[in-house]
Amino acid sequence: MTSPKSQLFEKFADLARVLGHAHRLELLEHASQGERSVERLAQLAGLSVANASQHLRHLHSGGFVQSRRDGNRVLYRLGDGPILELLSALRCYAERSRAEVREIVADHFAQLDRLEPVSREELLGRLQDSSVILLDVRPKDEFALGHLPGALNMPLNELERRLSELPKDQEIIAYCRGPYCILSFEAVATLRANGYKIRRLEDGFPEWKAAGLPVEAAA
Amino acid sequence: MTSPKSQLFEKFADLARVLGHAHRLELLEHASQGERSVERLAQLAGLSVANASQHLRHLHSGGFVQSRRDGNRVLYRLGDGPILELLSALRCYAERSRAEVREIVADHFAQLDRLEPVSREELLGRLQDSSVILLDVRPKDEFALGHLPGALNMPLNELERRLSELPKDQEIIAYCRGPYCILSFEAVATLRANGYKIRRLEDGFPEWKAAGLPVEAAA
DNA sequence: TAACTATTCAAGCAATTAGTTGAATAGTTG
DNA sequence: CAACTATTCAACTAATTGCTTGAATAGTTA
Numbered sequence A, B: 001m002t003s004p005k006s007q008l009f010e011k012f013a014d015l016a017r018v019l020g021h022a023h024r025l026e027l028l029e030h031a032s033q034g035e036r037s038v039e040r041l042a043q044l045a046g047l048s049v050a051n052a053s054q055h056l057r058h059l060h061s062g063g064f065v066q067s068r069r070d071g072n073r074v075l076y077r078l079g080d081g082p083i084l085e086l087l088s089a090l091r092c093y094a095e096r097s098r099a100e101v102r103e104i105v106a107d108h109f110a111q112l113d114r115l116e117p118v119s120r121e122e123l124l125g126r127l128q129d130s131s132v133i134l135l136d137v138r139p140k141d142e143f144a145l146g147h148l149p150g151a152l153n154m155p156l157n158e159l160e161r162r163l164s165e166l167p168k169d170q171e172i173i174a175y176c177r178g179p180y181c182i183l184s185f186e187a188v189a190t191l192r193a194n195g196y197k198i199r200r201l202e203d204g205f206p207e208w209k210a211a212g213l214p215v216e217a218a219a
Numbered sequence C: 001t002a003a004c005t006a007t008t009c010a011a012g013c014a015a016t017t018a019g020t021t022g023a024a025t026a027g028t029t030g
Numbered sequence D: 001c002a003a004c005t006a007t008t009c010a011a012c013t014a015a016t017t018g019c020t021t022g023a024a025t026a027g028t029t030a
Helices: A004-018 A022-031 A038-045 A049-062 A083-096 A099-108 A118-127 A140-145 A157-164 A182-193 A203-209 B004-020 B022-031 B038-045 B047-063 B083-097 B100-107 B121-130 B141-144 B155-166 B180-194 B205-210
Strands: A066-070 A073-078 A131-138 A169-175 A196-202 B065-070 B074-079 B134-135 B171-175 B198-200
Touching: A004 A049, A004 B004, A004 B022, A004 B083, A022 A038, A022 A049, A022 A066, A022 A073, A022 A083, A022 B004, A038 A073, A049 A066, A049 B083, A083 A099, A083 A203, A083 B004, A083 B074, A083 B083, A118 A131, A118 A157, A118 A169, A140 B171, A157 A182, A169 A182, A182 A196, A196 B205, A203 B180, B004 B047, B022 B047, B022 B065, B022 B083, B038 B047, B038 B074, B047 B065, B047 B074, B065 B205, B083 B100, B083 B205, B121 B134, B121 B171, B171 B180, B180 B198
Parallel strands: A131 A169, A169 A196, B134 B171, B171 B198
Antiparallel strands: A066 A073, B065 B074
């Protein structure tokens, strides 16, 4: 009865089902920034620790995260394989074919078009002539776990009070956790309002790292 | 409480959950061959009509299939957007990262390596010098709904008795429903056993069509 | 070893989902 | 219109999933 094809469909369905919960997608996004304890992930996703632990075990069973023990805590990180590609295909389908999704994006990330995001390829070129300032607007601890080479870390909540550290005559490129992370959108809005030349990277740190591009960790 | 990002995660999760059932993945594969009635899809997937109808409504709610009424039946077909790309990303992740999946593939599609599948690009080139026979081993009715230009239809169950129609001195390329459809694997096995030069296309009809390549329908 | 922290496990309840059955609906045909 | 076909809907049961709570486990520290 269970033909090999049905068995494969079962396996594929199991994996899809693991991705079929908003909390797990959010935990996955946070884990893909770098290694994180269960408690921290729970906090970031607004879940109880036990609940986060359960969802993380689900993700683990599908190979989407890996874990290791460090002292009395367990650290989760993104798993192996083309996970970000799979998530990107999901986003891509949703954005192109589902009107509700396009609506949410249009309502809340309305500047999308006007911001003219920068692709990874373009950024790579620009970094070599060092004609840009690269700005990482994620929280300090995520920055410490890894960031783009030469990036300046200025978490969103510190941005306004540290404006003077940024030059107005050079282009700034901001990035954060990924394509739908609002941090870099808000950074762009704030800085543009203050007369800076700023654009955002079209995706975030995990995608950069997964593309095999160079990454720096905290000193 | 429902930030735009959470809303998006909810939508993405909804879509993933629709793909999170083996029966739906199977129905989707069949619907992507061409328009099919509920009854036929139910039969192909081995489900009751009511059950198939329910799963199809799920797929419909996620936009993975579209439907239209034709007389007293309702025909379902593949929906718009990069659906096959999403499914391919899922397969790709599963195959690269999940050992159980690799095992099933290795056990049941063991010839995979030895068969040296032909890519779409290679096939396109070969078709122009007409140096190959193109063989569609899907059932007659699926062939009638659409097939690769110039393909010869020989359903698997007719293959052995119609061997004489095929030349032994020309290379044959077989294709079927998609990358894990066993039809073309079995065709290759049968024909090789009989001394034919045959290889298989690496994916199937739906992927060919989705790539925007030319397709023929029944006369 | 005792007290402590971080995580997982187990039990239980509520909510959701899968499947069956039979009735309702839309359309066709005599 | 009546009889018929194909599909969907509604009601129901069984199974699964999500979440909470409290206990168990692994590791640290006094």
